[in-house]
Amino acid sequence: MNKFRESIDKQIASNQDRNLFSSGNPPSFHFIEETINAIGRIEELSKNEEQVLIEYTVDKVLQTFYRINQYYYFDAAAREKLKAIYSHLLSSFREKTTPVKTIAQNHYENIMQWLRETNAFAEKIYNNHTMKVEDVPCFAYRAEMQIEILQLKVSQLKEPVLDIGCGKDAPLVTYLREKGIDATGFDRFPSKNENVLMSDWFTFSYGEKQWGTIISHLGFSNHFQHHHLREDGEFVAYAQKYMEILRSLKPGGSFHYAPDLPFVEQYLSADEYQVTTRQAGNSGFRVTVIKRLI
Secondary structure (H helix, E strand, C coil): CHHHHHHHHHHHHHHCCECCCCCCCCCCCCCCHHHHHHHCCHHHCCHHHHHHHHHHHHHHHHHHHHHHCCCCCCCHHHHHHHHHHHHHHHHHHHHCCCCHHHHHHHHHHHHHHHHHHHCCHHHHHHCCCCCECCCCCCCCCCHHHHHHHHCCCHHHCCCCEEEECCCCCCHHHHHHHHCCCCEEEEECCCCCCCCEEECCCCCCCCCCCCEEEEEEECCHHHHHHHHHHCCCCCHHHHHHHHHHHHHCEEEEEEEEEECCCHHHHCCCCCCCEEEEEEECCCCCCEEEEEEECC
8 A cells, every 4th residue: 555655746746836727738647657557456456455556646635736826725525526537537547448647637627627517716726838836835834923913912811722723733823821821723744733724714613602712823713805806706605604603613713814805894883893993013914803702
């Protein structure tokens, strides 16, 4: 199994910066030698092992897409469709009736169609002759920097604390816990930190009146703005999730985030929420604190 995982890793690494929607020549995508060698050993795999490898591949592929562009989003249905694509790929390998070159071509056309269906904006921004794509950076900033930008008063944070999109290394969660604060985070990348769950802000269960403080630095609100400005954006889904997050605050609890969301903040009930916004230093954006009153 390890050899198969290694070949999967190498195949993904060989493709990770290539543009699916490039119309240039030669073709951007192909199977590397390690993959072709693995195809020759496909009969060694049991059906259970095959399913394990499909899950492994899907996880790796999704993480690669997220690294290329942080604004990609793949829900449970998208994941199932991707699993079906890789299941079909392994079936083609087992049948051995189609040339490997043709299998590769069909596979990457399936991946391209899947990306088109799940994140339609991708084709609009990458549909050109460029063979490689530039990453959209997404960093986990130092805890001290996040505290400074969000102007958090650590000693006054109401517990428990939830960091939304904390990053796989979760620097702020780690910092707060070292200060004796009950802090948890979640991120869509797997983390070795026991206080970080693998989830995303659409699937995470926030609960009702559960959190004393919720924090999101250049995370949820950044993506909300992105979808608000896109013609095909999921702005309604983000607005619904935003209100769900606010309802998960305890009375007296607060949601700290940057950048601000004036297009939705202005409609919050003044009887239920106190809205405070301020400039985040010289950053060019503003920080918001929403305090739940009742």
